Amino acid sequence: MPILTRDEFAYIDWIRKRTPAHPRVRIGPGDDTAAIQVSGDRSLLITTDMLLEGSCFLLDQAGPRSVGRKAMAVNLSDIAAMAGIPTAAVVSVGLPRQNGRAIAEQLHEGLHEMAKMFDVPIVGGDTNSWTGGLVVTVTLLGEATAKGPVTRAGAKPGDWIFVTGPLGGSILGKHLDFVPRVKEALALHQWVDLHAMIDISDGLSADLHHLCEESRCGAVIRSESVPITASARILAERTGRTPLQHALTDGEDFELIFTVAPEDGQRLLDSQPIEGIQLVHLGEMISAGYWIEENGERKTLEVGGYVHHLESGFPESLPIV
Amino acid sequence: MPILTRDEFAYIDWIRKRTPAHPRVRIGPGDDTAAIQVSGDRSLLITTDMLLEGSCFLLDQAGPRSVGRKAMAVNLSDIAAMAGIPTAAVVSVGLPRQNGRAIAEQLHEGLHEMAKMFDVPIVGGDTNSWTGGLVVTVTLLGEATAKGPVTRAGAKPGDWIFVTGPLGGSILGKHLDFVPRVKEALALHQWVDLHAMIDISDGLSADLHHLCEESRCGAVIRSESVPITASARILAERTGRTPLQHALTDGEDFELIFTVAPEDGQRLLDSQPIEGIQLVHLGEMISAGYWIEENGERKTLEVGGYVHHLESGFPESLPIV
Numbered sequence: 001m002p003i004l005t006r007d008e009f010a011y012i013d014w015i016r017k018r019t020p021a022h023p024r025v026r027i028g029p030g031d032d033t034a035a036i037q038v039s040g041d042r043s044l045l046i047t048t049d050m051l052l053e054g055s056c057f058l059l060d061q062a063g064p065r066s067v068g069r070k071a072m073a074v075n076l077s078d079i080a081a082m083a084g085i086p087t088a089a090v091v092s093v094g095l096p097r098q099n100g101r102a103i104a105e106q107l108h109e110g111l112h113e114m115a116k117m118f119d120v121p122i123v124g125g126d127t128n129s130w131t132g133g134l135v136v137t138v139t140l141l142g143e144a145t146a147k148g149p150v151t152r153a154g155a156k157p158g159d160w161i162f163v164t165g166p167l168g169g170s171i172l173g174k175h176l177d178f179v180p181r182v183k184e185a186l187a188l189h190q191w192v193d194l195h196a197m198i199d200i201s202d203g204l205s206a207d208l209h210h211l212c213e214e215s216r217c218g219a220v221i222r223s224e225s226v227p228i229t230a231s232a233r234i235l236a237e238r239t240g241r242t243p244l245q246h247a248l249t250d251g252e253d254f255e256l257i258f259t260v261a262p263e264d265g266q267r268l269l270d271s272q273p274i275e276g277i278q279l280v281h282l283g284e285m286i287s288a289g290y291w292i293e294e295n296g297e298r299k300t301l302e303v304g305g306y307v308h309h310l311e312s313g314f315p316e317s318l319p320i321v
Numbered sequence: 322m323p324i325l326t327r328d329e330f331a332y333i334d335w336i337r338k339r340t341p342a343h344p345r346v347r348i349g350p351g352d353d354t355a356a357i358q359v360s361g362d363r364s365l366l367i368t369t370d371m372l373l374e375g376s377c378f379l380l381d382q383a384g385p386r387s388v389g390r391k392a393m394a395v396n397l398s399d400i401a402a403m404a405g406i407p408t409a410a411v412v413s414v415g416l417p418r419q420n421g422r423a424i425a426e427q428l429h430e431g432l433h434e435m436a437k438m439f440d441v442p443i444v445g446g447d448t449n450s451w452t453g454g455l456v457v458t459v460t461l462l463g464e465a466t467a468k469g470p471v472t473r474a475g476a477k478p479g480d481w482i483f484v485t486g487p488l489g490g491s492i493l494g495k496h497l498d499f500v501p502r503v504k505e506a507l508a509l510h511q512w513v514d515l516h517a518m519i520d521i522s523d524g525l526s527a528d529l530h531h532l533c534e535e536s537r538c539g540a541v542i543r544s545e546s547v548p549i550t551a552s553a554r555i556l557a558e559r560t561g562r563t564p565l566q567h568a569l570t571d572g573e574d575f576e577l578i579f580t581v582a583p584e585d586g587q588r589l590l591d592s593q594p595i596e597g598i599q600l601v602h603l604g605e606m607i608s609a610g611y612w613i614e615e616n617g618e619r620k621t622l623e624v625g626g627y628v629h630h631l632e633s634g635f636p637e638s639l640p641i642v
Contacts, residue, residue, distance in 0.1 A: 034444035
């Protein structure tokens, strides 16, 4: 396992150790969202993501409206990964002094566009200007369905591993312009018994590995089953890497990886019940090991994932929740 | 009214117009927190604040631990201003590359210290490093009590106006080191019928004005009643302004302003029921006008407040919620 993942887990562990068990907390740091108990039986889901200019987006290239859409969409994707229903958002913004008001208005248009698609009211926020770059933090609330939230921790050896769409090359556009799989996750959750789920923000190999860690399982996937985007093929021509490598390790696809019992997996393949998407059976959960099968041969599946910059020993992007 | 307040209200109005009514939203943008309906009868409160290096704090002077404490405390103060019970927090952080890990750990110590004082679990977050300064966003959830949240909008002409402590000069230390009035607000809410409440982040004159705007009332306060801190007196010697001016317009006191019916006001003065604090009767709500009485003479109470920098037409600090 590369050092970056050790660092990431070390930091998450550090946070977890400082997060004592609390009677209100059903799911703490380490999953796609946290879940807390409010009045009534259902869990309240909460997730937050901060986008930083120059690190998560280039403002000149993306424009504030796309940044707004993305800031809302990445949080919606986390609620999707729990098979939850998004309910309300708050937004905090740090605006550059130059053109602050114009940036704020376009940013909010993007935030509202994406929120409206999922009937999510933006109920409040905090806006400041400063000498630094644009920073946007969205915190999104959601509600678990009556079946409860789907965590990363419920996968079992023998489960079939699925993904909701083709992967790789998101940097060519999809990372800024994607529809989070909220509706698909809710439909799947009704259709089958989802054992574990995660959204792909760090890349298939890294995020499936997170799911394995939390479920204390291993996994084996088949290279010929990994669905590859046209963007991954285009990018591969520029980078000299293979399209498969891009599909395994590029981040920000925002598709969902999930596991189900084989019977449910077969039902999904037979019926392909989710409108507009092709569910792909990638491989199986196993008791230990992390493998990719190519031409019938097992190799270690490298936990590459989204490039983390490690200056001063700190990962570039570390989603705790 | 100075142009900065018109700008501020113009921007809040712009946000409000883009926040359509929604059946889940009980209180939208424009109060100390938003309130949304979850399963059950009680409102869920939510508030968010972003602290930015160089604008909201100087990292070298304050140190990351104090910044962490403050980032949590300003949100607790917003929940206090609704007479709510804080329940859970999430934290997003943008870390400078230099010393990122050490800053992160000290910051989290401060966040946890303050959260622990109020039994608030930090349930998740998002941590990134970037080339910019330190940015911390805390989103805090709370629960309204059975009596419901106390908004800014319930004050009536004839109400007595109170404040929970002395004001001014917080820049000399209190702005980084204060205990939010969560417990005091809950005790008051049990003791009397609170009509309206707000915490002082922008300064007494600016925040009482927010309360007037939302309640569609005016106010008159007595200059000799305004409680003044020792810090305001020390600062006045340096600035040439009067201690009263500092008490009226310095920001970040994080005391509460609230209004009650005269009978309840008299009961509070007679019993001073809140341990450790002296409740001060400042003046009265009136149907219109915004006045300060000095030596029996009414003058306009200027809505000065916390200094907003208006380069590029945007306020420095604009707490929408």
